[in-house]
Amino acid sequence: MASIVRPSLLRQACSAAPTARMLSTRASINASQRIAQPSFVRSAVPTPMKAAAFHASAKRAILPPGPQHVEGTANDPVPVPPAEPTHGSYHWTFERILAAGLIPLTVAPFAAGTQHPVLDATLCASLLIHSHIGFDSMVIDYIPKKRFPKSRALFTWGLRAGTVVVAIGLYEFETNDVGLTEAIKRVWTA
Known part of the structure; x- marks a missing residue:
């Protein structure tokens, strides 16, 4: 209206x-x-x-475009980055194994009925690594290094600092408190 x-x-x-x-x-x-x-x-x-009477507002860009520059000419070959085995199929395989391994690690403590500290620590480490890889992929996808090198470095180091803070918090929670699976069990039955 x-x-x-x-x-x-x-x-x-x-x-x-x-x-x-x-x-x-x-x-x-x-x-x-x-x-x-x-x-x-x-x-x-x-x-x-x-047809313009049905448009709600003018078309506006969300963010201004980044710096526009072309390096070389149209006839120059595309620079090929150096090959790194950790960023190829091994990296992808590690991510899939970690993601698939989280399923039994999440269910095992509740199905077995025991809270073993090693199993709890493995679950915490796997969740932390899985989350770090996922957020790192978001930074890589949405903040191109070539166009925004300073922003990319800021977000990458921010992610690393956040991962370290969460790792310290999980370590303190595991050693000085009840642990992750016991806390989930208590919240679930509360």
Whole structure:
């Protein structure tokens, strides 16, 4: 209802009203010509409706584009990064094994009914590494190193610092408190 009183919609509605030029164009086509013309020719006559009246707001970019520069010419070859085995198939395989291993690690303490500190520490470490890899992938995907080198370094070091803080917190929680699985069990039955 509030969109009706929006000034931009009011301007669009006023500009969509039939003007004198459009009325004179329509009046120049007499009734005999309208009947003789096929439908696709009749549709070429301008109509007072505009599609812009249905748009809620102007198109605006969320963020301004980053620096635009081209290195080299169109005929230069693309630089190939050096090969690193940890960023290839081994990296992908490690991520999949870790993700698949979290399923039995999450269920095992509750299914067995025992809270062993080694199993609890393994679950905490696996969750921490899995989360770090996931957030690191987000930083790599959404903050390109070539366009935003300082922002990329800031977010990468921020992620590393956050991972260390969480690791210290989990260690303190495991050694000085009840542990992760016991805390989940208590919250679940509370």
